[in-house]
Every structure is written in C-alpha cells, then in structure tokens.
Amino acid sequence: MISAKKKENGILFTLSTNNSSYQMKADKHNVLLHLFYGQRLNDADDLSDLIFLTDTGFSGNPTYAEKDRTYSLDTLPQEVSGFGVGDYRDSMVTLLHDDGSRAAEFRYDSYEIIDGSYKIDGMPALYDTSVTKGETLVITMREAASDIILKLYYGVYEKENVITRAAKLINQGTKSVHVEKLLSMNMDMMFFDPDMIYFTGRHAFERAYERIPVKHAKIEIGSVRGTSSHQYNPSFILCDHDANEEQGDCYGFCLVYSGNFVAAAQKDQKNQVRVQMGIHPEAFCYLLEQGGELMTPQVIMSYSHDGLTTLSHQYHDILRENMCRGKYKYERRPVLINNWEATYFDFNEEKLFNIAKQASELGIEMLVLDDGWFGKRDDDYSGLGDWFVNEEKLGGSLKEIGERVNEMGMKFGLWFEPEMISQDSDLYRKHPEWAIAIPNREPNRGRYQLALDMSRDDVRDYLFEQMSDILSNAPIIYVKWDLNRSICDMYSYASGKEHSGELYHKYVLGVYDLMERLLVRFPDLLLEGCSGGGGRFDAGMLYYSPQIWCSDNTDAINRLTIQYGTSFFYPIGTFGAHVSACPNHQTGRTTPFATRSDVAMSGSFGYELDLSKISDEEKAQVKHQIAQFHDLYELTHEGDYYRLTTLDYDDCIAWAFVAKDKSRAALTLVKTQSEGNPRPTHVGMRGLDKNKKYKCTIKNDTSVINSGAAFVNAGVTIPYIMEQYESAIIMFDEV
Numbered sequence: 001m002i003s004a005k006k007k008e009n010g011i012l013f014t015l016s017t018n019n020s021s022y023q024m025k026a027d028k029h030n031v032l033l034h035l036f037y038g039q040r041l042n043d044a045d046d047l048s049d050l051i052f053l054t055d056t057g058f059s060g061n062p063t064y065a066e067k068d069r070t071y072s073l074d075t076l077p078q079e080v081s082g083f084g085v086g087d088y089r090d091s092m093v094t095l096l097h098d099d100g101s102r103a104a105e106f107r108y109d110s111y112e113i114i115d116g117s118y119k120i121d122g123m124p125a126l127y128d129t130s131v132t133k134g135e136t137l138v139i140t141m142r143e144a145a146s147d148i149i150l151k152l153y154y155g156v157y158e159k160e161n162v163i164t165r166a167a168k169l170i171n172q173g174t175k176s177v178h179v180e181k182l183l184s185m186n187m188d189m190m191f192f193d194p195d196m197i198y199f200t201g202r203h204a205f206e207r208a209y210e211r212i213p214v215k216h217a218k219i220e221i222g223s224v225r226g227t228s229s230h231q232y233n234p235s236f237i238l239c240d241h242d243a244n245e246e247q248g249d250c251y252g253f254c255l256v257y258s259g260n261f262v263a264a265a266q267k268d269q270k271n272q273v274r275v276q277m278g279i280h281p282e283a284f285c286y287l288l289e290q291g292g293e294l295m296t297p298q299v300i301m302s303y304s305h306d307g308l309t310t311l312s313h314q315y316h317d318i319l320r321e322n323m324c325r326g327k328y329k330y331e332r333r334p335v336l337i338n339n340w341e342a343t344y345f346d347f348n349e350e351k352l353f354n355i356a357k358q359a360s361e362l363g364i365e366m367l368v369l370d371d372g373w374f375g376k377r378d379d380d381y382s383g384l385g386d387w388f389v390n391e392e393k394l395g396g397s398l399k400e401i402g403e404r405v406n407e408m409g410m411k412f413g414l415w416f417e418p419e420m421i422s423q424d425s426d427l428y429r430k431h432p433e434w435a436i437a438i439p440n441r442e443p444n445r446g447r448y449q450l451a452l453d454m455s456r457d458d459v460r461d462y463l464f465e466q467m468s469d470i471l472s473n474a475p476i477i478y479v480k481w482d483l484n485r486s487i488c489d490m491y492s493y494a495s496g497k498e499h500s501g502e503l504y505h506k507y508v509l510g511v512y513d514l515m516e517r518l519l520v521r522f523p524d525l526l527l528e529g530c531s532g533g534g535g536r537f538d539a540g541m542l543y544y545s546p547q548i549w550c551s552d553n554t555d556a557i558n559r560l561t562i563q564y565g566t567s568f569f570y571p572i573g574t575f576g577a578h579v580s581a582c583p584n585h586q587t588g589r590t591t592p593f594a595t596r597s598d599v600a601m602s603g604s605f606g607y608e609l610d611l612s613k614i615s616d617e618e619k620a621q622v623k624h625q626i627a628q629f630h631d632l633y634e635l636t637h638e639g640d641y642y643r644l645t646t647l648d649y650d651d652c653i654a655w656a657f658v659a660k661d662k663s664r665a666a667l668t669l670v671k672t673q674s675e676g677n678p679r680p681t682h683v684g685m686r687g688l689d690k691n692k693k694y695k696c697t698i699k700n701d702t703s704v705i706n707s708g709a710a711f712v713n714a715g716v717t718i719p720y721i722m723e724q725y726e727s728a729i730i731m732f733d734e735v
C-alpha cells in the first residue's frame with residue numbers, strides 16, 4: 001500500500017507491506033527525508049518528530065534555511081544525497097555540469113502512484129504475475145540549478161514484504177551533463193546500530209559469510225571487474241547485533257545487476273547509518289545529452305522482524321515468482337551430466353558416447369557437452385569466438401550428436417562462452433577491434449582470453465546469428481552460458497572517448513540484450529548462468545537463467561560453506577550443484593558418494609564425472625539418487641528453506657526444506673568433524689507445524705512418530721555413529 005498525505009509542512013509518503021513500513025517526507029524545503037523503515041506502522045502514523053535538529057558545527061546551512069542554523073543537509077536523513085552542496089557524506093549522485101562545476105542538489109517536485117511494477121529499459125527487474133503484483137510510487141525530484149530531473153522509483157510488494165528502489169536521471173536542459181555517479185539508492189537510517197552481513201570469496205570459493213558491526217569507518221563491498229564477481233556478491237544484510245535465524249530486525253539489499261557495483265554502510269557524525277547501493281562509480285562517467293535518460297538497476301529491499309530465515313524466505317519467494325522467467329521457472333529441470341570434470345578438453349566421440357550411454361542407463365536426463373566442441377579448442381589458449389562445431393573431434397555434426405543423445409532417451413545441452421574471444425581465433429584475426437583492449441597498450445589477459453565489446457551492435461548480431469544457427473539446427477534445449485575472466489582495459493573502438501566511461505555499463509546491457517534476444521527466439525531454452533562457477537551469481541542473471549552454476553568447486557564439504565552463503569538471498573533451486581569424482585579435483589578430499597549427492601540435491605542437481613570409473617554399487621546409488629531428487633524436488637524447489645546450524649556449529653552442518661503447507665519436510669545433515677568415543681549427532685528441526693504429527697524417517701529406515709513440537713523443541717538424534725563427512729537425509733511426513 002502506498003499513501004501520500006499532504007501535511008502543513010510537506011508531504012508524507014508511507015509504503016506498507018504486510019509486515020513492514022517505509023516512511024519519508026518531502027519537507028517544507030522540498031528535501032526528501034528518510035524517516036523510517038521497519039515494522040509495520042498504523043496508517044495514520046507520522047514519524048516526522050523523530051528528526052532532531054541542532055546547530056552542528058561545520059555542517060553548514062542552505063541559503064533557503066535563512067537564519068536556521070539547525071537545518072543542514074549534512075545531518076538530515078535523506079533519500080537522495082546530493083554532491084557538493086553541503087552534504088559532506090557520500091553522495092548518491094554526482095554531476096559534472098557544462099560549466100565545469102560538480103554539484104547535485106535534488107529537491108522534491110511531484111509524485112505519481114502507478115498500479116503494477118515499474119520496468120527498467122534493457123535491464124531485469126521484478127515483474128508482475130497473477131500471484132504477486134507490485135505497486136509503484138514515482139517521486140520526481142528537480143536539480144536546484146539545472147534542468148535535470150531525477151525520478152525515484154519505489155516498488156511495493158505487500159505479502160513478500162519487499163520494497164524496491166531505482167532511479168532515473170533525465171536531462172531536460174539544453175546542455176549535456178556528465179553523470180559521474182548514479183547509485184540506485186541512498187537511505188539514512190536514524191536509530192539503528194547494526195551488523196552488516198556480506199558474502200565474499202574468490203574463484204572456487206564464492207559467497208563466504210562474513211559479519212561485522214557497522215561503525216563510523218565505512219564498510220564497502222563492490223566489484224570493478226565488469227561482473228558482479230566471485231569476490232563480493234551484490235547483496236548484503238543489516239541486522240541487529242543479536243539477530244539470528246529466528247529473531248531480530250534484519251534488512252536485506254539485493255542489487256539486480258550483473259556488473260560493477262558498490263554497496264556500503266557507514267555511521268555518520270550523528271550515528272545515522274547511511275546505506276547505499278548501485279553501479280560502482282569507479283570508471284563510470286555517463287554523458288547525458290539533451291533529452292537523454294539514464295536509469296539505474298533495481299535494489300530489492302526486504303525487512304524481517306523475525307530474523308534471517310524469514311528474510312531469506314521473502315527473497316526466495318519473490319525471486320522465484322517475480323524474477324525467474326520462462327518454461328523452466330516451474331517446470332522440472334532435467335538431471336544432467338556434464339562432461340567437464342570427466343574429460344576436460346580431452347574428449348572424442350567415443351568418450352562422449354560412453355558417458356552418454358552410461359548416463360542414460362542410470363536415468364540421467366540430459367547430456368551437457370562442455371567446453372572444447374568448437375573451433376580450434378583443445379586447451380584454453382585458442383578458439384573462443386569461433387562458434388563452429390569441430391566435427392572431426394566430435395565425429396559428426398551437433399545435429400547428429402544431439403539426435404543420438406535423444407535416441408538414448410536424454411536431452412542435449414551445450415556450453416558457450418559468448419562474451420569472450422581468444423586472440424588465436426579466426427574471429428580475432430578478422431575483427432581485432434571487436435575485443436576490448438586499449439590501443440597501443442598490451443592487454444591484460446584472463447585465462448589467455450579477451451572480452452568482446454558487448455556494447456557493439458555488430459558483435460551482438462554476430463553472436464546472435466552464430467548461436468541461433470547452432471540452436472536451430474540441433475536439438476539443444478539447454479545452454480550453459482559461461483564467462484571466464486574479469487574485464488579490464490576498457491576501451492571501445494566503436495564509441496568516442498566521451499563515452500568511454502559508459503563501457504562497463506553498456507557491456508552489461510549488451511549481455512542482457514543478447515540473452516533477451518535469444519530467449520525471444522528460443523523461448524523454451526534453459527540457460528544455466530556461469531562465470532567460472534559463481535562469478536556472476538546475481539538476481540539480474542536469474543531473470544534470464546533460472547539456474548546458475550554455483551561454483552567450480554564441487555567438493556561437498558566446501559560446498560557447505562558456498563551454498564550456505566548463497567542461500568541467504570537466492571532460491572536453493574537456482575544453485576547448479578553436481579556430484580563429482582573423488583579425490584575431489586579442487587581440494588583433493590574424499591567424501592562418500594552419498595554425501596556428494598545429498599549436498600548437490602539441495603540445488604539444481606546433476607553429475608560431473610566419468611561414469612565408467614564408478615563402481616557398480618555407486619551406479620546403483622545413482623539410480624536411487626535421481627529417484628530421491630525427484631521425490632524431493634517440490635521441497636527443494638518450491639518449499640521453505642531453513643538453515644539449522646551456523647557454519648561453526650558443533651560437529652555437523654544441517655539444513656531443511658519444509659513444504660509450504662507443512663505436510664512434508666526433509667532435513668539434510670553432514671557430519672563435518674568426528675571424534676573418538678563419540679557424542680551423539682543431534683540437531684534441532686525448524687519450520688514444522690507444532691500441532692501436526694509427523695513420521696520422522698532417518699536414513700536407515702528407523703522411524704518415529706511425534707508432534708512437530710517435539711522435533712522442533714527437542715530436535716533429532718541420529719541413532720548411529722556418524723563418520724566424518726557422512727550425511728543423512730531425514731524425512732518428515734505428516735501422519
């Protein structure tokens with residue numbers, strides 16, 4: 001619900017969801033103040049009195065405040081922080097005007113309430129469905145001394161307790177202006193002393209959970225790598241110091257964007273917490289000509305008074321329903337086998353069909369042919385850009401291969417790395433200017449490769465044609481869309497130097513454009529996003545690919561940390577997760593076959609190993625695992641997810657899925673430590689209906705019937721000694 005009420009001294013805006021309210025006020029000077037975000041208020045509430053004004057030394061006053069030395073942009077809690085005009089904290093927007101001045105001061109002009117979600121041209125954003133529909137408040141702000149307009153977008157999703165933000169600059173003047181910074185949001189939270197939780201990492205170890213208190217030194221995460229990155233995910237949480245899974249105020253911020261970003265929280269001199277998120281201003285400078293517009297990506301905010309689990313549920317629900325799209329939004333995605341860890345580049349027709357044959361016999365539903373099938377590509381030094389099948393290596397065309405795979409009863413999928421180019425490729429020899437590199441400077445290479453200039457129409461047309469040609473001439477239902485380097489040496493041969501600060505952003509828009517065009521042309525295509533594993537695991541990508549390869553690290557024990565971190569914002573069914581060989585190729589660790597599957601089953605399940613090298617007993621397990629995955633699919637892909645332990649919990653890590661109607665649940669537990677003379681392995685269950693009765697079945701078919709209250713209040717003990725890395729899936733069925 002959105003309300004706008006005229007008051008004697010301004011306009012009060014209140015956005016309300018079932019459990020949260022967000023209030024702001026355009027005050028008597030038309031400065032848009034942030035008053036509150038938190039637990040739901042009553043409709044008539046007005047929190048203007050929370051603002052406390054004092055004369056603060058060295059925090060100056062705008063001329064329009066006349067003799068009021070207490071009114072300072074430097075201390076007021078604001079929705080848009082300007083630059084260079086008296087707010088010395090971090091700005092949300094910085095403009096370089098035609099006369100060389102740098103100033104941005106936006107004041108309230110008007111508002112509009114729109115039924116439905118707002119759209120962002122060329123970028124993903126939450127959309128309306130028959131289940132969930134948004135409402136939009138657009139507040140128009142005007143720059144004090146130029147004809148620049150800033151529109152602030154607020155989307156409200158009542159039952160999900162989600163509020164979104166985005167902003168759009170419009171140049172209505174006669175002179176062009178350089179936008180040096182335009183974030184999606186600024187919010188100054190007046191009375192809040194939070195922790196910040198963010199997700200950091202590296203290639204093959206993404207989204208590790210970290211939590212630190214917000215103080216006066218800024219906490220800032222971000223990426224200037226051209227992608228959202230392995231190093232920091234574009235999402236974070238602010239929460240009470242004692243907030244945990246079940247209690248405490250928690251606020252989530254999740255950017256719907258797949259490129260450079262910044263996110264920060266910092267206390268100011270009055271202890272207000274300034275929260276910001278958006279496109280990273282580093283290497284960003286956008287020329288906004290007369291009549292030009294620039295819109296930011298969307299930030300999805302959500303609030304929970306009841307701890308982190310509720311916050312995660314709110315994100316999972318809205319991302320599943322209002323961000324993921326296409327046929328495979330709800331339809332079951334096939335259990336796949338990917339040949340990468342089985343063969344790497346070293347495969348031929350025989351090896352491939354050996355894997356395919358074994359896989360089909362075991363009930364695997366799709367073969368994914370990974371890197372190495374095209375151009376001259378027997379290692380990672382060459383071939384990217386030459387999207388022509390290497391028939392000699394494959395022993396036939398993709399059509400023939402696909403049909404043979406189909407005859408075996410499996411679907412067929414293919415790997416691409418569309419955005420990249422090898423210098424040793426026909427494409428590079430023909431179009432060196434299509435690669436991103438600075439003239440007269442040796443480019444930095446990542447995995448020997450360069451990035452294509454995705455801002456160029458001709459590059460995207462080429463890729464669209466090549467990919468369309470392949471996808472329409474072979475029975476391919478799935479594409480793994482990879483990207484294997486961070487991007488630098490920013491220069492485009494297609495645009496002039498005055499546009500050079502736009503390239504990182506236009507690269508991302510180019511990627512979105514190409515994905516969109518392909519999905520319009522092939523609406524049933526299943527895309528699996530990937531960037532060296534989870535280097536571009538973000539809400540923006542989920543708009544195009546309902547599953548994303550979570551990490552190149554397939555070690556079941558490392559995956560506990562990676563999948564734990566990923567679970568705070570992203571729905572579990574979107575995590576690409578595979579059973580791979582042991583000793584694990586990334587860590588050298590050996591874990592039981594069943595554990596690898598139990599962990600991968602909490603995701604978009606598949607296999608990535610040479611099936612001819614596994615034992616008969618393991619082969620029998622594969623059949624059982626696939627059946628079990630299907631049995632659990634509704635829970636893992638549509639149910640509610642509960643983290644039952646933290647990562648430093650005693651000796652195991654556990655999580656659970658509970659059906660929305662609470663009739664069924666599955667608890668997965670992995671023993672991470674073992675000791676001599678063992679103590680029992682015990683974990684508390686969550687999410688069951690305390691008044692229902694459940695039959696609880698533990699791995700080896702031991703079962704017990706008790707109330708939901710018993711399992712939640714007293715927990716579950718595994719009735720046998722668990723060895724290190726052993727796992728169990730415990731089922732709860734309502735009786």
Ligand code: GLA
Pocket residue numbers: 340370371415482484530531532533549551552
């Ligand atoms: C990336 C992906 C892997 C695999 C290789 C192929 O690293 O994350 O899964 O596809 O590329 O080169």
